[in-house]
Amino acid sequence: MRDTQKHQGLRNKLVTLLEEKGITDKTVLEAIRKIPRHNFMESSFEDFAYQDKAFPIAAGQTISQPYTVAFQSQLLEVKKDDKILEIGTGSGYQCAVLCLMGAKVFSIERQNELFKKTSLLLPKLNIRPKRLIFGDGYKGLPEEAPFDSIIVTAGAPFIPEPLMAQLKVGGRLVIPLGDKEQIMTLLIRKNETQFEKHEFGEFRFVPLLEDKN
Template sequence: MIDGFKHKGKREQLVQLLRDKGIEDELVLNAINQVPRHLFMDSAFEEFAYKDQAFPIAAGQTISHPFTVAKQSSLLHVMKGDKVLEVGTGSGYQAAVLVEMGAEVYTIERQKELFDFSQRIFKKIKIRPKYSTYGDGYKGLPSFAPFDRIIVTAGSSTIPKTLLKQLKIGGIMVIPIGNENQMMTTFMRIGERDFEKMEFGDCQFVPMLERREK
């Protein structure tokens, strides 16, 4: 688990690339500059870890493009101390970025192989979520609700109303909506039953699925 000068230099180059692509949130950029993305990936891809590319991880899933992580994080408008629910821990990289931004992160993963992987990485680095669990992301974490922010890191064909209910009034959810191709979408809760929806362009994520018990 080495994070040397070479890696740090590559992260600085990545941050500049993200700036060039339109990411302006300094909290996001600073976090990406601190989190060692290469440690969340198979060592075979280490040389490419700081390119703006997605790469395969366990259970047929992928670690998202750094731009995608930065974009979703920016759309959350996280403030330090915010209580954030992440649906889809994956490798753990997005959760680590949010923690580095100062968020109190609660994260849930439905793939046991990925859950175990992320737990090993969290233990080996000094960036850990407030709470991390294995379960069905569609259900969220109602016992910890409400949340200031909710981020969904997989494409959902429908709007998960269960998750919207776990959002504070004034809170924001960021989620890709659609089937094969999705639209990056935000929902701001402005009342008990009222939400303001905004769309931020096409995106492509692996599908969000319910956990199936054997």
């Protein structure tokens, strides 16, 4: 997998841009500095890989804008060896960022085409999540719960109850909520029944799909 000095230089510029946009978490920035985003995209988009934009990938999905990936990752406040559930593996780029931040990532994808592609790509880049799962993200992964954090990388009309149930007390759930445009939402689990909610403005995601398997 090709990764040239030019690519590395473009990543350094991208990291500077993300810092200017308010990303301060050094582990997030270092992960983005190291990961060859161009390898997660169609070759026709390679020249644009380090622009702060989303691009189409297979199965009608997109690779998220780097700022969105960085923003969601920063909200998680990842600590080394945190057990994180990702809903929507997609291209695998967000998963790669979390792995490089030291997390143990369990990632669910319901598009078989993307699941197969990412399952082959990540090992080639020496990125090893704990598990990649082909399944319905709305159901979470109860057999591995509880999780330190849960990240949803598609727009959800509501917060799926199984995801709330699978979050540790003190854990953080980051999810874009809404139909056409989404509000980035952070839930922090305070105890068995109470969650603290924070909202962080509008973002745009492809919809979170369910019950297709």
